[in-house]
Amino acid sequence: MxxxxxxxxxxxxxxxxxxxxxxxxxxxxxxxxxxxxxxxxxxxxxxxxxxxxxxxxxxxxxxxxxxxxxxxxxxxxxxxxxxxxxxxxxxxxxxxxxxxxxxxxxxxxxxxxxxxxxxxxxxxxxxxLGLCPICGKRKAAGCTCQPAGEAAPADARLSILKQLLS
Ligand SMILES: [Zn+2]
Ligand SMILES: [Zn+2]
Known part of the structure; x- marks a missing residue:
């Protein structure tokens, strides 16, 4: 026009x-x-x-x-x-x-x-919130991934070892 x-x-x-x-x-x-x-x-x-x-x-x-x-x-x-x-x-x-x-x-x-x-x-x-860097899903859609480091439950044997060493 x-x-x-x-x-x-x-x-x-x-x-x-x-x-x-x-x-x-x-x-x-x-x-x-x-x-x-x-x-x-x-x-x-x-x-x-x-x-x-x-x-x-x-x-x-x-x-x-x-x-x-x-x-x-x-x-x-x-x-x-x-x-x-x-x-x-x-x-x-x-x-x-x-x-x-x-x-x-x-x-x-x-x-x-x-x-x-x-x-x-x-x-x-x-x-x-963008995409989860671990699973690639939308974070808003309810992915349950935990950031690395917080995810693994503490190993019981390792914590006993730590106590012995300290
Ligand atoms: Zn978005
Ligand atoms: Zn995820």
Whole structure:
């Protein structure tokens, strides 16, 4: 979805609003998936300085817990506002994905905002105990392994020997 921001800033008489649903499943996501279409709205209004953009979207993210590999599903809300001045349309370093003609790539913008919104490390729960280093099972699932050293019951003969030696 392309929005002609250049034309809007110079000529629009009315605000612009649109709903969208983007299939972003094929994008390059850092360590998770966004399999379902991302739905949202974009609203653009003219201001004395240029334009105000309001972006809203909801993304369902699927991943594996970084500690125990259990499936994680989390929904993130995007609610962002941007101010655009005519001079920004000429700026190659401007934060919004605009081409040289002032066309805003709304799909790319939604992708960028999701990447910023989703934490780098996803966990099934904030206090996930991870996997047991002995049996490889999830600790939360009730593994009964004891850390090495505490596990073996004291050998009765050895303790008698210790008493004799002391
Ligand atoms: Zn976990
Ligand atoms: Zn275990």
């Amino acid at each position: 392309q929005f002609d921001l250049n034309k809007f800033i110079t000529a629009a008489k009315k605000p612009f609003t649109a709903s969208f649903s983007f299939d972003l499943s094929g994008y390059d996501w850092p360590g998770y998936q966004v399999p379902a279409p991302v739905a949202g709205t974009i609203a653009v209004t003219r201001t004395p300085q240029g334009a105000e953009i309001a972006l809203n979207a909801e993304a369902a993210v699927k991943a594996e817990c970084a500690r125990c590999l259990a499936p994680v599903q989390e929904t993130y809300q995007i609610a962002q506002q941007y101010t655009v001045r005519p001079v920004d349309l000429e700026d190659p370093d401007f934060e919004l994905p605009l081409d040289e003609d002032g066309l805003l790539d709304v799909e790319e913008l939604v992708y960028q905002e999701i990447v910023l919104a989703v934490p780098r490390v996803l966990l099934c729960s904030p206090d996930c």
